[in-house]
Amino acid sequence: MNRNHMNNEKTSSTAGKGGGRKLRNDIIFIAALLxxxxxxxxxxxxxxxxGDEVVVKVDGEVFGTYxxxxxxxxxxxxxxxxxxxxxxxxxxxxAYVEQASCPDGICAAHKPISRQGESIACLPNKVVxxxxxxxxxxxxxxxx
Amino acid sequence: MKNAAKKTAFLGxxxxxxxxxxxxxxxxxxxITAIPGIxxxxxxxxxxxxxxRQGIKEAALVSVVRVVAVALLFGNVMGFAYSIAxxxxxxLGMLLLKKLDFMSVxxxxxxxxxxxxxxxxxxAMILLGTAELGxxxxxxxxxxxxxxxxxxxxxxxxxxxxxxxx
Numbered sequence: 001m002n003r004n005h006m007n008n009e010k011t012s013s014t015a016g017k018g019g020g021r022k023l024r025n026d027i028i029f030i031a032a033l034l035x036x037x038x039x040x041x042x043x044x045x046x047x048x049x050x051g052d053e054v055v056v057k058v059d060g061e062v063f064g065t066y067x068x069x070x071x072x073x074x075x076x077x078x079x080x081x082x083x084x085x086x087x088x089x090x091x092x093x094x095a096y097v098e099q100a101s102c103p104d105g106i107c108a109a110h111k112p113i114s115r116q117g118e119s120i121a122c123l124p125n126k127v128v129x130x131x132x133x134x135x136x137x138x139x140x141x142x143x144x
Numbered sequence: 145m146k147n148a149a150k151k152t153a154f155l156g157x158x159x160x161x162x163x164x165x166x167x168x169x170x171x172x173x174x175x176i177t178a179i180p181g182i183x184x185x186x187x188x189x190x191x192x193x194x195x196x197r198q199g200i201k202e203a204a205l206v207s208v209v210r211v212v213a214v215a216l217l218f219g220n221v222m223g224f225a226y227s228i229a230x231x232x233x234x235x236l237g238m239l240l241l242k243k244l245d246f247m248s249v250x251x252x253x254x255x256x257x258x259x260x261x262x263x264x265x266x267x268a269m270i271l272l273g274t275a276e277l278g279x280x281x282x283x284x285x286x287x288x289x290x291x292x293x294x295x296x297x298x299x300x301x302x303x304x305x306x307x308x309x310x
Contacts, residue, residue: 022246022251025246025251029254037282037289
């Protein structure tokens with residue numbers, strides 16, 4: 001009981017005297033923490049290893065896998081009789097959707113993708129294009 | 145606390161309060177459904193209160209009993225593994241920062257919240273064997289900081305206002 005009472009006195013006195021200093025330290029700590037997290041996030045984002053192929057999935061089924069090394073144009077035809085189109089272009093190691101039949105055109109507006117895990121999705125046509133590394137079992141290159 | 149019985153009763157009460165807060169938290173619908181695991185950490189108010197008012201032994205005891213009981217009531221085995229890793233790391237970090245005594249309850253609480261997330265993710269990485277989960281920590285660290293500030297303010301008010309039990 002005695003110990004607890006002393007503890008209590010100590011906390012209340014420190015809150016009174018060093019309150020401003022501690023509050024400042026709190027703010028510095030939180031700011032430093034958030035900065036560290038943002039730097040870490042940015043680091044992860046920009047240092048993501050580049051992928052070397054894109055996988056096109058239509059409604060969850062693999063439509064095709066294409067290397068990023070070769071410049072190509074792939075017409076992804078979907079819908080009952082292939083009336084829907086997403087034209088995927090691979091150029092200079094990056095993949096983007098050049099033209100799409102979907103009403104919103106979000107996929108066509110998406111910036112070119114080249115890093116592992118990046119993806120472009122066209123929800124109306126149920127098309128998802130994802131960048132991956134050729135041999136996924138080996139995991140990301142540790143040296144890189 | 146005058147005697148052992150009184151102390152047991154008090155800690156039991158604190159555990160019950162922590163459990164009720166955990167239940168309240170379960171009832172709150174997830175803010176962002178795409179990212180599970182974001183929690184306010186309401187029971188941490190009780191843990192912080194005990195850490196400052198009673199000491200590490202009491203805080204640790206209530207924390208562990210709470211994690212076990214929450215897992216039994218609302219969770220599963222995997223959830224328990226994540227929670228206990230988070231709880232232990234969080235408590236150790238808060239104890240250290242409290243001892244160093246350069247931050248107020250709010251700063252200590254923020255550290256506790258973030259360390260809880262770190263412990264959870266580390267455990268998940270070990271159990272699931274995927275390093276990819278590290279990305280997840282970035283999101284959880286930000287939400288952990290925000291909730292840590294709120295919990296810290298609540299905890300500081302409780303430490304200040306609740307009269308000492310004789």
